[in-house]
Amino acid sequence: xxxxxxxxxxxxxxxxxxxxxxxxxxxxxxxxxxxxxxxxxxxxxxxxxxxxxxxxxxxxxxxxxxxxxxxxxxxxxxxxxxxxxxxxxxxxxxxxxxxxxxxxxxxxxxxxxxxxxxxxxxxxxxxxxxxxxxxxxxxxxxxxxxxxxxxxxxxxxxxxxxxxxxxxxxxxxxxxxxxxxxxxxxxxxxxx
Numbered sequence: 001x002x003x004x005x006x007x008x009x010x011x012x013x014x015x016x017x018x019x020x021x022x023x024x025x026x027x028x029x030x031x032x033x034x035x036x037x038x039x040x041x042x043x044x045x046x047x048x049x050x051x052x053x054x055x056x057x058x059x060x061x062x063x064x065x066x067x068x069x070x071x072x073x074x075x076x077x078x079x080x081x082x083x084x085x086x087x088x089x090x091x092x093x094x095x096x097x098x099x100x101x102x103x104x105x106x107x108x109x110x111x112x113x114x115x116x117x118x119x120x121x122x123x124x125x126x127x128x129x130x131x132x133x134x135x136x137x138x139x140x141x142x143x144x145x146x147x148x149x150x151x152x153x154x155x156x157x158x159x160x161x162x163x164x165x166x167x168x169x170x171x172x173x174x175x176x177x178x179x180x181x182x183x184x185x186x187x188x189x190x191x192x
Contacts, residue, residue, distance in 0.1 A: 002128035004171040005104035010184040012042040015052040015088055015110030015120055017072055020065025022111060025139040026153030032071050034137040034179040035109045039072065047184045048101060050079045052088045054116065086119035095127060105130040105187045109137035109179075114156045121160075125169050132189030133164040135176040 017035055022028045042049050051074045055061040061082075074080060083092050098106070106124045108131060110117055117138045124131045138160070143151040164176050175188030183191045 002126055002169070002172070004128045005130070007102060007104045008185065008187070009102045010047050010105040010107055011098065011101060011103045012038060012047055012049045012107045012109070012184070013052060013088065013120065014039060014049060014072070015108065016054045016112065016116050017069050017110050018053065018059065018065065019067050019069055020059050020063075021054070022069050022139065023065070024141050025111060026141065026157070028139055031111075031137060031139040032069055034134070036071055037179045038107070038109050038134050038137050038182060041179070041182065042107070042184060043075075045184050047107075048079070048103075049074070050081060050094070050097065052081045052083055052092075052094070052110070052116075052120075054083050056084055086116045087123040088116070088120040089123040089127065098129070103129070105132070105184075107132045107134060107182060107184060107189065109134040111139045113138045113140040113153075113160050114143075115140070118160055118163075121164060121174075125167065125172055125174060128172065130172050130187035131164070131174040132182065132187070133161065133174075133176045134179055134182060134189075135161045135164075136178045 081092050081094050106129045140153050142153045173187035177189030
């Protein structure tokens with residue numbers, strides 16, 4: 001059973017916007033601009049920004065591919081979480097840091113939509129956080145399946161956006177918003 005969070009304090013979580021992850025991602029330059037815009041808006045509203053950076057056998061720590069894309073630069077006072085699994089919560093200090101900050105609402109952007117963004121979104125909801133996925137600020141690559149079918153990146157992104165509007169967890173609010181319309185003060189991301 002999830003621990004529901006009292007209050008209304010938001011954070012922006014930027015996940016895996018690294019050179020190797022974004023290389024070949026669908027519409028990467030537009031997505032990166034939207035992530036940068038979301039970071040800018042969070043900073044202007046004094047919303048904490050937490051950066052999550054992945055490393056594994058395919059994305060080696062401190063390699064050129066592991067680095068953040070040059071368009072995104074974390075400030076010295078912004079928290080950095082290193083991870084080795086899809087979910088930003090698994091075997092990291094993220095949950096403890098969010099508790100320390102009193103966070104109740106996670107605004108999520110980054111890559112890859114079908115792996116780390118999906119796993120982190122579900123992980124947040126399962127831990128009792130409200131969640132807003134920035135629907136035009138997450139990316140992935142198309143996937144060629146063994147039997148000749150191709151899952152297009154744009155469809156993967158759209159499917160996750162739809163899922164985040166239809167999911168229902170007791171006592172939590174989730175939704176989607178664009179980088180331009182995101183309201184960090186509203187669980188679900190858009191003032192109604």
